[in-house]
Amino acid sequence: MRGLSRTKDPGKWAPWRALLAAGVLAAGLGIAACGGDDDGIGGGGSDDVSVAEAEGEPSGTLNVSNWPFYIDKRTVGEFEKETGVKVEYNEDVNDNSEFFGKVQPQLERGESGGRDIMVVTDWMAKKMYDLGYLQDFDKDALEPAFANLVPALESPSFDPDRNFSLPWQSGMTGLVVNTAEAPDVTSVNDLFDPQYKGRVEMLTEMRDTVPLVLKADGINPEDATEEDWTAAIDKIRDAAESGQIRKFTGNEYTKDLANGDAVAVIGWSGDAVQLQADNPDIQFVMPDEGCMLWSDNMVIPVGAPNPTAAYAWMNYAYEPQNQAQIANYNYYFTPVDGTREVLEEEGSDAADSELVFPDEEFTADCSTQDEPPGGPEAVADVEREFQSVITG
Amino acid sequence: MKGGASSSTRRRLVPYALLGPGLVWLLLFFVVPMYFMGEVALRSGTLETGFQFNWEFSNFSDALSRYDENFIRSFIYAGVSTVLALAIGYPLAYFIAFRGGRWKNALLFVVVAPFFTTYLIRTIGWTTILSDDSVVVDVAGSLGILDLFQTLGFTDTDNRLLATPVAVIAGITYNFLPFMILPLYASLERIDQSMIEAAKDLYSSARQAFLKVTLPLSAPGIVAGTLLTFIPAAGDYVNVIFLGSGNQSMVGNAIQSLYLNLRDYPTAAALSFMLMAVIFAIVVVYIRFAGSEALMGDEEEAT
Amino acid sequence: MSGAWKWLRRNAIAIYAAIAIAYMLVPIAVIGVFSFNDPAGKFNYTWQGLSFDSWADPFAVEGLNSAMVTSLQLAALSTVVSTILGTLVALALVRHQFLGRRAANLLIVIPMATPEVVIGAALLSLFVTYNFALGFTSLLIAHVMFSISFVVVVVRSRLIGFDRSLEEAARDLGANSFQTFRLVTLPLLTPGIIGASLLAFALSIDDFVISNFNAGQTETFPLWVFGASQRGIPVQVYVLATMLFAVTVFAMAFTVWQQRRAERMAAMAPEREDDPYATTAAMPPAPGAAGG
Secondary structure (H helix, E strand, C coil): CHHHCCCCCCCCCCHHHHHHHHHHHHHHHHHHHHCCCCCCCCCCCCCCCCECCCCCCCCCEEEEECCCCCCCCHHHHHHHHHHCCEEEEECCCCCHHHHHHHHHHHHHCCCCCCCCEEEEEHHHHHHHHHCCCECECCHHHHHHHHHHECHHHCCCCCCCCCCCCEEEEEEEEEEEEECCCCCCCCCHHHHHCHHHCCCEEEECCHHHHHHHHHHHCCCCCCCCCHHHHHHHHHHHHHHHHHCCEEEEECCCHHHHHHHCCCCEEEEEHHHHHHHHHHCCCEEEECCCCCCEEEEEEEECECCCCCHHHHHHHHHHHCCHHHHHHHHHHHCCECCECCHHHHHHHHCCHHHHCCCCCCCCCCCCCCECCCCCCCCHHHHHHHHHHHHHHHCC | CCCHHHHHHHHHHHHHHHHHHHHHHHHHHHHHHHHHHHHHHCEEEECCCEEEECCCCHHHHHHHHHCHHHHHHHHHHHHHHHHHHHHHHHHHHHHHHHHCHHHHHHHHHHHHHHHHHCHHHHHHHHHHHCCCCCHHHHHHHHCCHHHHHHHCCCCCCCCCCCCCHHHHHHHHHHHHHHHHHHHHHHHHHCCCHHHHHHHHHCCCCHHHHHHHHHHHHCHHHHHHHHHHHHHHHHCCCHHHHHHCCHHHCCHHHHHHHHHHHCCCHHHHHHHHHHHHHHHHHHHHHHHHHHCHHHHHCCCCCCC | CHHHHHHHHHCHHHHHHHHHHHHHHHHHHHHHHHCCCCCCCCCCCCCCCCCCHHHHCCCCCHHHHHHHHHHHHHHHHHHHHHHHHHHHHHHHHHHCCCCCHHHHHHHHHHHHHCCHHHHHHHHHHHHHHCCCCCCHHHHHHHHHHHHHHHHHHHHHHHHCCCCCHHHHHHHHCCCCHHHHHHHHHHHHHHHHHHHHHHHHHHHHHHCCHHHHHHCCCCCCHHHHHHHHCCCCCCHHHHHHHHHHHHHHHHHHHHHHHHHHHHHHHHHHCCCCCCCCCCCCCCCCCCCCCCCC
């Protein structure tokens, strides 16, 4: 290829051009800096959180952002018929962090992008609330819903008074195991057993993985210190670097379990049900030390155009009849009291599933506390530590 | 034709007119946003406490040193994938251009058609093909290929392909093949067959004709194809997620996690700029080596 | 034995190309096979049994259908716009010397080097700052933006070393600049333009990250599939993907078949003044020349 270039000077940047470019850049940045040093990026939650007031009868359009495949086909239509509210049901939440990334700029400015309800997991709901992106509920409007909320979910640590979040569906994070290949796995510590080297996986979700490792070492996440978290993360790091842990996944572990590439993973109860349908050996195993209990919550963002309709939707979903449809479709842990009876009447298998209706004993050791201790700086440090394990 | 002076002014304005729409689009929707990103890169703080503008140049050097391993991995994986893509793509492009006949466009479509199935589904297909007890891995294992990889240091296990650098590189190569083939094709197709025939008339063998005529004339395509493959591959992150593991993490993965999981926008922006800077440096060296004619076509103005 | 060896050598390229194409299509074959799967759960990961149910009802999943349509529309529009803009830019960069040429070259290359998450997020901030509604239009803007660079690079590699004498000949024969461009340059550029537009189309229809940030609540096919995969991937996804692939392949095969038919008919019938299929290449092409 040398032979092809003509004898022209391959091109040096004329020095004056480079200086000019640098000068323009500096000037621009200087102007930007003068424009104030906190123009609208972050800055913590506002002190006065607004309440989304309900006004009169529900009407107009309701805009919901939810996770995909989280609702059966009939509920939306039936709601529309019963209330006359038109529903725009969007399944554009596919990951808490990704969703946050894409709505953050709008929420920062007090806009919701048209959304009345968003469904996000506990920790993300808390984060959004602390940043001032959510509104408080008009509790009066939600009385019917709260009346049916199962006691276990009435007062979670991140929102003790249920001021801004109401569970849509709940789930458990524990072990999902191919019991034929790995019959002895009953605790998260078994994932560190060398006989399973290269065939175990953990979640990229720090708030699922690390508390479980803490629990397996006998530490209650509610009492854990920052040192405890760091020690647990180091333990995980060693396992990752040595190849004990095959990889950290979102829900891709489902593929690896189905394939046989993995035999035991930290995973979610709803997925286990789906996998079991095709391979009865794959089951959700409640770890000896207990699981993590979480919910995907309905929250109302700032700037929501139609909170009244939002409350109508929440109340509707909390009627056992309607919830039964949803629970039957999802096989996740349902937050609505009275659903089991309805499902029993219908003769559905879901009524007997301990994953959909776990009894007290089953979830006795499960925790909901998943935040690292300390203020925002400390939490950021821990998050950074964990991310360095995941992304090398 | 109009008078001399104004026609030459018109002529001088032509390039700007041609450039206009495209460059304006890029200026508005790339340069301006990136400018604001640059501003974010010089901030510090957290989302909760607010990002302050501090002329925080240390973000850039921190990013480079904290993620040095990711950088090295990114460029190795991207480099190897580019070479492989060239090795696979050049003969295919050659075939389509010279022997394709009336099937040319159809074959081009076949090259690009896999993209219509979305990345996720394609990759699930690959994870099925490459899974631990698949035919491919079995055969590779019994042929000793897996052991070979381990000895050569490509992977650190000898019983699988997934979650190793081999699978990641295979994935990158596969997904960027069309980026290599299409420019190669565009450049090869233009080659005038009569020149090759002339070479043969002058007693050169088929191999010599190729080396002395076809290959040099296709240089612009090679340069374009390698750039189109290497540059985006260096910033890739999806292949690691599905085919690799944390030990193969590339710069793209680090940026993803900084932006979405850690919500550390300044470091994410700084790391992105560092990536762009390093890629740019590599490209400049590459162009100097390949001859800027092959890339930019320093032609005399024709008319 | 040497006869077989000779045959092998002469057709080495063809064999190699066939293997390469097979390699590119391997995952597609897997997708095709799995579209006939019959899983009991929501995941379509392991072979459970043969079933035509999904093929009988390929449009059963509503969200998927509208996402697919949106993706196709978006890709088509984005391809047209970016190909036009990119080709013009390539022409300017290769054929003209002007102030700022190097800077323009740089500007073209840099977007390709920028990680998608950063482009996506930066663009989102821009839209939000100026209160620009997020949806199909914002997606279109984003897709055109990242496609232009690729179009430029592909078209440029075709333009370099382009034989200008043909254009000069046209000009000598009295054609003005525009006619020369339309009747000489453009047709000769066509393979490059086709290659570039195919690339732009593929980029658009497969894009996830940038689309995720800038789509608002609009769903494109990749967005929908990635989102759905959190809970399960309906077999219809595989069916639609296979269909899309098959349709494009058949469409191309059809055009080739049409071409052949036209040529055969032209070769048989005597040329008439008004015969739309008349070609000047009524004689068989010279051996070794690139056909088509």
